[in-house]
Amino acid sequence: MRASFFLLAFLFTVPEVLAEPANQLPSFDIDRNCSTEAGDVETKANCQRDEAEAKKQLDQKWSKLSADAKRQCVKESSIGGDQSYVELLTCLQMSSEWRDGQP
Secondary structure, eight states: OHHHHHHHHHHHHHHHHHHHHHHSOOOOOHHHHHHTOOSOHHHHHHHHHHHHHHHHHHHHHGGGSOHHHHHHHHHHHTGGGOOOHHHHHHHHHTSHHHHTTOO
């Protein structure tokens, strides 16, 4: 009986926990992401600029995008351990809701 209670409590809280990250833009470490860029100081600076610009665009549209699209693209943009706002933005821009002008 006690195990059933804990199982039910877990099942009712899981959807909330899974939905929560989609409500706010994830926090990616731009410096760490760009430090792996091969090249000179200018290449790293360009990477940081691109990441910051992508984050700015995402900040503006994040609340207007569906939770499913956000969750899927956050997952895809984090593959391989790197987390990139540019990749996240690109994924969301390729979604039908972005193209259809919904956000």
